Amino acid sequence: MYFEIEKQAIDALNKALDQYDEDIDRNFRLDFPPDPKLGDLASTIAFALTKKLKTSPNLVAEDLVSKIEVPDIFEKVQNFGPYVNFFIDYSKFSKLLLEKVDEDYGKLEKRDEKIILEHTSANPNGPLHIGHVRNSIFGDSLARLLKTAGREVETQYYVNDMGRQIAIIVYGIKEMGLKIEDQKGDKIDEKIGKLYFLANKEVEENESADEKVSELIQKYEEGNDEELNKTFENVVESCVSGIRETLKRMHIIHDKFVWEGQFIRNGDVDELVNYFEKEGFVSHEDVDYIDLKFYNIEKEFVLRRSNGTSLYSTRDLAYHRYKASLGDLVLDILGSDHKLSAEQIKVIFEEILKEKAPEVIFYEFITLPEGSMSTRKGKFISVDDLIDEAILRASDEIKSRNPDLSDEEIEPMAEKIGIGAIRFFIAKLSPEKHLTFKWDEALSFERGCASIQYAHARACKLLNKSGKNISSLKIDENWTPNEAEKDLVRLIAKFPQVIEDCADKKRVHNITQYCQDLAGSFNKFYKSEQVIGSDVEDTRLILVDRAKTTIKNALDILGVPAPEKM
RNA sequence: GGGCUUGUAGCCUAGUCUGGAAGGGCGUAAGACUCCUAAUCUUAAGAUCGAGGGUUCAAAUCCCUCCAAGUCCGCCA
Numbered sequence: 001m002y003f004e005i006e007k008q009a010i011d012a013l014n015k016a017l018d019q020y021d022e023d024i025d026r027n028f029r030l031d032f033p034p035d036p037k038l039g040d041l042a043s044t045i046a047f048a049l050t051k052k053l054k055t056s057p058n059l060v061a062e063d064l065v066s067k068i069e070v071p072d073i074f075e076k077v078q079n080f081g082p083y084v085n086f087f088i089d090y091s092k093f094s095k096l097l098l099e100k101v102d103e104d105y106g107k108l109e110k111r112d113e114k115i116i117l118e119h120t121s122a123n124p125n126g127p128l129h130i131g132h133v134r135n136s137i138f139g140d141s142l143a144r145l146l147k148t149a150g151r152e153v154e155t156q157y158y159v160n161d162m163g164r165q166i167a168i169i170v171y172g173i174k175e176m177g178l179k180i181e182d183q184k185g186d187k188i189d190e191k192i193g194k195l196y197f198l199a200n201k202e203v204e205e206n207e208s209a210d211e212k213v214s215e216l217i218q219k220y221e222e223g224n225d226e227e228l229n230k231t232f233e234n235v236v237e238s239c240v241s242g243i244r245e246t247l248k249r250m251h252i253i254h255d256k257f258v259w260e261g262q263f264i265r266n267g268d269v270d271e272l273v274n275y276f277e278k279e280g281f282v283s284h285e286d287v288d289y290i291d292l293k294f295y296n297i298e299k300e301f302v303l304r305r306s307n308g309t310s311l312y313s314t315r316d317l318a319y320h321r322y323k324a325s326l327g328d329l330v331l332d333i334l335g336s337d338h339k340l341s342a343e344q345i346k347v348i349f350e351e352i353l354k355e356k357a358p359e360v361i362f363y364e365f366i367t368l369p370e371g372s373m374s375t376r377k378g379k380f381i382s383v384d385d386l387i388d389e390a391i392l393r394a395s396d397e398i399k400s401r402n403p404d405l406s407d408e409e410i411e412p413m414a415e416k417i418g419i420g421a422i423r424f425f426i427a428k429l430s431p432e433k434h435l436t437f438k439w440d441e442a443l444s445f446e447r448g449c450a451s452i453q454y455a456h457a458r459a460c461k462l463l464n465k466s467g468k469n470i471s472s473l474k475i476d477e478n479w480t481p482n483e484a485e486k487d488l489v490r491l492i493a494k495f496p497q498v499i500e501d502c503a504d505k506k507r508v509h510n511i512t513q514y515c516q517d518l519a520g521s522f523n524k525f526y527k528s529e530q531v532i533g534s535d536v537e538d539t540r541l542i543l544v545d546r547a548k549t550t551i552k553n554a555l556d557i558l559g560v561p562a563p564e565k566m
Numbered sequence: 567g568g569g570c571u572u573g574u575a576g577c578c579u580a581g582u583c584u585g586g587a588a589g590g591g592c593g594u595a596a597g598a599c600u601c602c603u604a605a606u607c608u609u610a611a612g613a614u615c616g617a618g619g620g621u622u623c624a625a626a627u628c629c630c631u632c633c634a635a636g637u638c639c640g641c642c643a
Contacts, residue, residue, distance in 0.1 A: 034587055044586050050623075057586090057623080083587070123643065163643055214641095287641055298568080298639070305641040312643045339570055340638055364571070364636075401605070417605090428591095429579075432571060434636055441578075445605055447591060454605050462602060505583085513580065513590065520590090520607095527598095527607045566605070 001097050001493045002041075006030050008071040009041050009086045016067040017045070022052040030086075036490065039078065039085030046082045057082030091480045094489045094543075098475060101546040106495050106553045108150040108503075114327035115151050117143050120247070120254070121158040124239035125165040126193025128246050129380035130437055131335075131366050131373045137426040137559070138363060139333040140252040141508040144557045149503030154327065157254040158319060161236040161261045163312060165196065167216040169235050170228070172199025175212060180238065187384060189242025192235065197378040214307065221264055221309050246383050250419060251559045263318035269310050272318050273303050281352055295347045299340060313341060320345060320358050330358035331506075335365060336432075361506060363431035369438065381437070390418030390443050397445050398566070416561040417450055424449030427558050428512035449560060452551065455519035457566040458526055459548035463541065466532055470545045473538040484525040485543060491518045492550045499557075508558065515554045522547045 009030060017024065025048060030041040046061035053060055061079035068077050068084075073096075075089040119139020122132045143153045160166070172178040172195050183191035203209045219225050220232050240257065247253065263269050276282050281290050286306040292299070303314050323330045334342060342360045349357035365372065373380035395414035398405065405413075425442045429435060463470060481489060491514075498514045525547075531540045552562040 029584085031586090034589070038587075042587085047586060047624080080587075121643095125643095160643065165643070289641095302641060307641080309641085311641070316643090336571065336636090337638060338643090341643090343570090362571085367636090397605075401603090433579085434572070441592090444592085447605085450605050454603085458603070458606090465602065510580075516590070523606055524608095526602080527604095530602070532602050566603085 001100065002497045005073055006041060008073060012068050012071050013043055013045060015069060016064055019067050020049065022049065024048045033085055036487065038080055040088040041086040043084045046084060090486045090489060094481050095475050097489055097493050098542055098546050101492060101549055103549060105549055106499050107148055108496060108499060111150045113151050113329065115146055115153045115329045115331055116156060116323045116327040117153055117331045118156045118158055119333040122243065123160050123163060123165050124236045124243065125169060125196045126375040127187065127189040128243055128383040129373050130383060130386055133383050134363050134366055134426050135333050136247060136252050137423050138431055138508060141427050141558050142506060144559060145503055145508055148557055149499050154255045156256045156258055159236060159240055159257055159259045161232060161259050162220065162315065164213065164217060166232060166235055167213045168199045168203055169196050170216055170231050171203065171209065171213050173231060176202060187242045188238045190382065192239045193375060200376055218307055218309050223265060249387050250423065260315045260319060263315050264310060268318040269314055292344060292347055295351055297344055297347060301344045301348065317345065317348065324355060332358050332360045334360055334362055336362045361431065364434040366435045366437050369436055386422060387418065390422050391415055393443050394418040413563055413566060416563045417453060420449040420453055420560040421445065423558055423560050424512060427508050430509045452515045452519040452555065453563050454566050455522045456548060456551045456562040457564060459544050460564040462531055462544050466541050468541060470541060473542055475542055476536050476539045479536050479539045484528045488521045488525045488543060488547055491521045492546055495550050495554065511554060511557050518551055518554060
């Protein structure tokens with residue numbers, strides 16, 4: 001709704017500007033004023049005119065206001081100092097808006113753009129830990145956001161089956177006689193993580209073990225040892241299955257799992273290296289590498305080890321070409337430790353391959369108060385533990401508030417609230433901020449996600465209690481919204497704009513702020529206005545229903561479930 | 567040493583791209599359930615936007631210098 005209204009306001013402003021006979025930049029946008037008391041849309045265009053007219057911005061704004069023909073949907077235009085502000089006529093606007101909100105509210109027009117979004121892609125050498133989860137939650141929320149904003153999105157998990165880490169696990173199985181099923185842990189990925197920790201210790205302390213690992217890598221890459229292949233594949237498949245379970249609990253599902261090994265076997269890696277070779281980009285020392293100094297990157301890009309095997313980075317290049325062939329835009333979510341390698345890939349794509357480079361969104365790390373996490377050192381909090389703890393705390397919270405509920409009733413509620421708390425906590429921070437993980441901050445049920453879910457549950461309760469069929473209700477023709485209602489209408493109306501803005505910037509954290517504002521506004525309305533039994537009961541029920549839908553749709557972008565009961 | 571990122575009330579944070587009215591939340595203080603769930607609401611106090619300089623009618627935002635924290639600079643991924 002704001003799209004149409006903003007356009008009307010801009011048109012009206014432009015018409016007024018036409019009367020000045022001054023050449024000023026018409027490519028302006030309207031802002032939201034800091035306070036609703038100052039109106040609904042604001043323009044700073046008076047500043048631009050000030051210079052030309054040689055008066056004060058306040059006078060220009062005043063003069064502009066007198067020249068503006070106020071469009072019908074607005075109540076008035078008024079200047080506050082230099083700002084020219086439009087006030088929406090809420091008795092007209094609210095009705096129009098509420099009639100427009102349906103279950104698809106917030107979905108933008110389809111665009112002809114397919115995005116391949118890679119996220120999570122954690123090494124299958126142990127369970128997901130809370131460092132990885134930022135990648136997963138941000139990636140999944142972004143995928144949901146972009147889909148809502150009309151893009152076609154395919155999400156991929158890149159499975160590193162050829163890495164040294166996996167070879168170390170295979171070493172543990174083959175040479176140290178370790179068995180996955182003997183390790184401690186409830187899930188297979190956890191057991192593999194334990195085995196990895198033990199094998200890695202041996203490899204670090206024992207040079208011949210280290211050599212043996214390199215041999216395993218070489219053999220697996222050659223691919224002729226069927227039994228060895230099976231061992232590698234079994235480790236990776238098992239671990240990935242555990243990781244998938246964890247992701248599923250967080251409502252994260254990837255469209256595709258792409259194994260890096262396929263790019264060796266299908267010849268893509270060889271083809272790529274040969275191309276670089278043929279074009280004269282490859283230098284040879286112990287290793288084959290591309291010198292990137294010419295492109296201001298000090299670190300060379302190694303293509304093959306001295307024993308001829310490929311590296312992650314080589315295979316990653318082939319993978320990125322594959323992704324580029326599938327869509328219009330390739331998006332990667334990566335930890336900020338990948339910045340240099342991502343820069344290398346960008347340069348290789350743009351300067352050498354002359355192809356469009358992938359777009360990368362980086363996030364900073366989550367660390368524990370005692371330091372950074374490490375699968376290798378076995379020092380981490382797993383996502384499974386985080387989820388268990390979140391659900392446990394949510395369950396206790398529900399019990400203390402609703403002592404009469406049975407365990408069967410509590411369980412699904414606790415799951416929704418616990419998962420919501422985690423996803424919201426991670427999603428609300430902009431990705432470039434470093435985060436130190438603290439249980440009590442992560443799993444808070446006051447003022448965080450739970451209060452938004454609570455607003456949704458309250459709305460559901462009201463609608464149920466009314467006993468009316470909402471779709472058959474009509475908005476009262478004489479209804480003039482009061483302040484609390486206006487406020488709520490305003491926030492509901494903003495939703496598509498928020499989606500567009502966030503999708504363009506590829507940021508999800510502003511959605512969390514929006515959810516909080518919307519829920520806050522609903523709670524305020526709920527507190528101050530009686531719905532059932534009021535003169536405008538039907539109209540208010542419609543408003544409640546639309547608020548409910550908007551909260552649900554907004555939470556859905558964050559992958560947070562909207563419970564009907566709390 | 568070089569590159570990148572971060573620095574906004576006691577604490578966490580949005581806003582920085584595209585300069586224009588410092589926005590949330592926690593915590594603190596005071597208040598609100600005989601009334602659709604108090605996981606809620608109301609009110610208040612709290613910010614020289616890391617420091618210094620520059621550009622501009624106007625700087626948290628742009629430019630320069632410096633300080634602090636994180637991170638990268640592997641034949642790891």
